[in-house]
Every structure is written in C-alpha cells, then in structure tokens.
Amino acid sequence: MLTPQSNTTLEEIARFIEAHDTFAICGHVNPDGDCLGAGLALEHGLRALGKQVTGLLATEDPVEEKLGFLPGLENLVPAKDFTDEVEVFIAIDVPNVERLKDAAAVHDRAKHHITIDHHASETSMAELNYVDPASASASDLAWELLKLLNATGKDQALCALTGIMTDTGRFSYQNVNPTCFIHAAETVEAGAEPNLIAREFFQSRSLPSLRLEQLMLSRMMFFCGGAFVCSYLKDADFEEQGAIRDDAEILIDILRGIAGVRVALILKENGNGEIRGSLRAKDETDVAQIASDFGGGGHKAAAGLTYHKSLADALIEVPTDVIETCFPEDAEAEVERLCILIRSLREELDD
Structure with missing residues (x-):
C-alpha cells in the first residue's frame, strides 16, 4: 500500500524517464546493499x-568493501565533486533531503525530481513520489x-538481486513477500548469480569483524526476561582490532539471532563523536518508532539512529526508550537495573 505522499505510479515514472535525457541517481548516506543495488540497477x-x-x-565515505563486486560501483561519484546540471534527479531508497547529505545540492539544482522508496515518510521531496512500504526492498521497485x-x-x-537478498537477509526477515521471490527468479533468469552474491557478501567476513563480534558478545546485556539484548562497541575497539566500520555491520543480526530475543540493539561509537545505533525486531515490535524518537528511522523490524552525546x-x-516502549510491564524495575549496570561501567565507557 502506497503512502499518502505518493502521487504517481511506476508506469508514469517510466514514461517520464523516457521523455528526458540527463539523470543523476543517488541513495541515502551510508549506503547498504539495497541502496547501492537499486541505484546501480537503474x-x-x-x-x-x-x-x-x-x-x-x-x-x-568509502562504501562497504563486500559490495565491491557490484558492476559500476567503481564509477560512482561523490556528490560534492559533481557540479553538472541534470534534468532529472532520482532519489532511490532515501525518504528525505537530509539523508541525501552532499547530494542535496545536486537535487536542488535539478529541474525535475523523482523519489522511489520503501521507507514511509511524512514528507516528500519530489514532484513524482512513489513510496511503497510493503515492498521488501528498493531494489524490488x-x-x-x-x-x-x-x-x-x-x-x-545482479545489482537488483543483491539489493533484494541483502535487505531481506537472504529471504529470512519479516519483510519477505511473494513479490521478492518472483523478482529474484526473474533476475536469476536474466543472468544474476545468487552464489556470487552469497560468496562475496555473506561469506567474506574479515578477522577484525570476528574479533569485534567477540567483544560485542562479551558485553551483552539482557533485559525483560531475555527478550531485549543490548551491546556496544567503542572507537578504541576498531583501532585495536584493525577494523573498519563496515566490519561491525553484521553484528546486529548476531544479537537478533539469539533464542528468546525479540528486540536487539547495538550502539557503536562512529569515530566522529557520534553514536550509531542499530535496532532489530523478530516479531511485530516496531523498532522504527524507537529510532524516530532519536531522529532516526527505517522499517518496523529494522531501524537506525544517530545519537549525539556520550556512549554512556x-x-x-x-x-530505556526500548524498555518503556516495547516492554512497559517491566519498565520500572528494568530501567533501574539498566541504570545501575551502566553506572558500574562508566569508568570503562569513558576510557
């Protein structure tokens, strides 16, 4: 079901594209496999x-090394270096101008604007706006x-199937629907190789990534009878393990995979004074609501946020927001236990 801000169809977008000649395509900051896959496919x-x-x-910023197999990735241009004028700016997998970062200036210079996305948003930034939150991925669209x-x-x-596979967790997340299986079959018929995507993206973890996982697991904190798990990584962890930020991207799914967990959270210092938070849910819990409380967003089962104070x-x-929102029956006692626990870690966290 399309959002109320949607005002067009994919058929109309296709006809509009056919009538124009010059285009810029961009997705959100910190692009993942779906963002890059959808954009490169287009x-x-x-x-x-x-x-x-x-x-x-x-x-x-460099993109995730594991996505280096995507054809055309090496030709993507940082938006701040692009000064040309284009007729049409296509925003893919990005719900608002703020998430375009440097590309917002290119967006503003373009004569026409198209948004194709699967993130629900209360605002729109294009004359042609097509947002379908029921779609498993932007690459499906x-x-x-x-x-x-x-x-x-x-x-x-290959690009589209990469986006579909990564955004559905190889067809294991709650967003999976019949359409994404149909599209996967069509892309394979068109020449995409699922084994290539599996090998390059899902089966190529670095040793630093595994060492970060060890640290994360050693710091797990369970609340609400084991239904909520939280952990964290510090800047020093990345430096000491010779890891890059991408090495930690998979870790939230390790937490989500623990038996009994309904909601998982990892908080990571981002090397620039910010804290990046990733939230996942295994049931109908809406973690996008939590992320939005901190200026973030995403999907009901997978969301992210940026926090601008200390890790502690x-x-x-x-x-606290997770506990009070998702587990209100346990909130008072569990928040008190959380505060005691974090106070005991304050010296380590501030180190």
Missing part, C-alpha cells in the same frame, strides 16, 4: 536506453521499473 538500465546518467554517493522500461539485463539483474548516555537513554 543506472545500468537507463544507460541501456541511451540516457546520460551519473550515479552519485551521498558523501565521500527498481526492477519493476526496469521491466516497464524494457531495460533489464545481466548487470541490472546512549546506553541509558536508548535502551
């Missing part, structure tokens, strides 16, 4: 139609659009 497809297309990155444009192909298929403060405020 980029390859529009180029196959003879369009002039530039794929952008919202910042100059990109693949549907490419079919309407008659612009599918092997590279498009984050480890009190964010878990």
Whole structure:
C-alpha cells in the first residue's frame, strides 16, 4: 500500500524517464546493499536506453568493501565533486533531503525530481513520489521499473538481486513477500548469480569483524526476561582490532539471532563523536518508532539512529526508550537495573 505522499505510479515514472535525457541517481548516506543495488540497477538500465546518467554517493565515505563486486560501483561519484546540471534527479531508497547529505545540492539544482522508496515518510521531496512500504526492498521497485522500461539485463539483474537478498537477509526477515521471490527468479533468469552474491557478501567476513563480534558478545546485556539484548562497541575497539566500520555491520543480526530475543540493539561509537545505533525486531515490535524518537528511522523490524552525546548516555537513554516502549510491564524495575549496570561501567565507557 502506497503512502499518502505518493502521487504517481511506476508506469508514469517510466514514461517520464523516457521523455528526458540527463539523470543523476543517488541513495541515502551510508549506503547498504539495497541502496547501492537499486541505484546501480537503474543506472545500468537507463544507460541501456541511451540516457546520460551519473550515479552519485551521498558523501565521500568509502562504501562497504563486500559490495565491491557490484558492476559500476567503481564509477560512482561523490556528490560534492559533481557540479553538472541534470534534468532529472532520482532519489532511490532515501525518504528525505537530509539523508541525501552532499547530494542535496545536486537535487536542488535539478529541474525535475523523482523519489522511489520503501521507507514511509511524512514528507516528500519530489514532484513524482512513489513510496511503497510493503515492498521488501528498493531494489524490488527498481526492477519493476526496469521491466516497464524494457531495460533489464545481466548487470541490472545482479545489482537488483543483491539489493533484494541483502535487505531481506537472504529471504529470512519479516519483510519477505511473494513479490521478492518472483523478482529474484526473474533476475536469476536474466543472468544474476545468487552464489556470487552469497560468496562475496555473506561469506567474506574479515578477522577484525570476528574479533569485534567477540567483544560485542562479551558485553551483552539482557533485559525483560531475555527478550531485549543490548551491546556496544567503542572507537578504541576498531583501532585495536584493525577494523573498519563496515566490519561491525553484521553484528546486529548476531544479537537478533539469539533464542528468546525479540528486540536487539547495538550502539557503536562512529569515530566522529557520534553514536550509531542499530535496532532489530523478530516479531511485530516496531523498532522504527524507537529510532524516530532519536531522529532516526527505517522499517518496523529494522531501524537506525544517530545519537549525539556520550556512549554512556546512549546506553541509558536508548535502551530505556526500548524498555518503556516495547516492554512497559517491566519498565520500572528494568530501567533501574539498566541504570545501575551502566553506572558500574562508566569508568570503562569513558576510557
């Protein structure tokens, strides 16, 4: 079901694309497999139609190394380095201008704007706005659009299937629906190799990532009868283990996979004075509501946030919100226990 802000169809977007020539495509800051997969799939497809297309990155930060197999990834341009004018800016997998970061300036310079997304948002930033929260991934929507444009192909298929597989956790998350299986079959028929995606993305963890997992597991804190688990990583952990930030991306799913856990949270110092929080749910619990309380967002079962005070403060405020929102019957006693626990860790956290 489309959001109230949606005002078009994929068919209308396809006709609009056919009528224009120059495009910039960009997703959200810190792009994941779905964001990059959807954007690159569209980029390859529009180029196959003879369009002039530039794929952008919202910042100059490096993307996750495990996604380096995606065709065309090496040609993406940091948005701050792109000064050309384009007719159409396509925002993919991003709900608002703030999440475009440096690409917001390119968005503002463009004559026309299209948003294709599966994140519900109360605002819109495009004349053509298509947002379907029921879609398992933005790559599902990109693949549907490419079919309407008659612009599918092997590279498009690999990029789209990567987005579908990563955003559904290899078809294991609550967002899985029949459509994503249909699209997966279509992309494989078009030449995508699921084993390549599995090998390069899901089966290529670094030793530093495993060492971070060991630290995370040693710091697990369980609340509400084991239904809520929380852990954390410090900047020093990354430095001491020779790890990069991407090495920690998989860790939230380790916590979610623990038997009895309904909600999982990991808080990570981000090297710039910010704390990045990742939330996951295994049932109908809405963790996007928690993330939104801190200016973040996402989906009901998977959301993220950025926190701007200390790690110690984050480890009190964010878990408290989780407990009070998701487990109100246990809130008073569990929040008190949380505060006592974090106070006992204050020296370590401030070190």
